[in-house]
Amino acid sequence: MEHILEMVGRAALAFAIMMVITRLLGKQTIAQMTYHDFVAAITLGALTANLAFNVQMKMWHMITTLLTFTGIAYLLMDLSLRNRTLRKWFSxxxxxxxxxxxxxEGNMRKLKFSLDTLNQELRERNIYNIEEVQFAVLELNGEISILRKPEYLPVTRKDLKLKSDRQWFPVELIMDGKIIQDNLQQNNLTIEWLMSQVQKKGLTVAEVNYAVKSSNGHVYFDKYDDQMSNPIDKE
Known part of the structure; x- marks a missing residue:
């Protein structure tokens, strides 16, 4: 029983430490995964797994190693932000x-990037004819950025000289039946205005699962009770 409690304690501690480290290193570690981020994520994962399950190693030794590596990763990240040469080498x-x-072809060989992979990446961006592509760049995180040739670019409202309506950033008003007070204050919206919008729909706040003021200024409501007799449930 004591052994099980130790395992539970170590696993909980490892989870908590990784949450703190991830917050410290920032969102780019999750989203972009450059060379530096990949090495940091793999190593931190291995160290955390040992902290959680390897009871033969002393906990404080593992924590010291984990914190030391976190410090190194953070330092390298900071140096990369300050020095472009180091950033190019690390990332x-x-x-x-x-x-x-x-x-x-020369660049593709250096990257070990095949034509099959290139075609797959293009298809994922709805490009089935490679002749449509003017430029393609393999980014730091392994994603491909595409610029189509001018004749294959989609037509915009500006091209057609159509007037564009003003847009705002969407504002979440109600979530899980609760008013998001901070969002109202930051966007100069009042409780009275929100309640009037709710009442126009014949609802109460408790009946609303989600409400958002969309980019076009309209307010969208989703009720808890969707009144759907046969909802689709795909397993």
């Missing part, structure tokens, strides 16, 4: 793989 740099409609 890598974007690589052109299509330039002016021409595939750069």
């Amino acid at each position: 890598g740099q974007p690589t052109m793989i299509i330039q002016n409609g021409k595939i750069l």
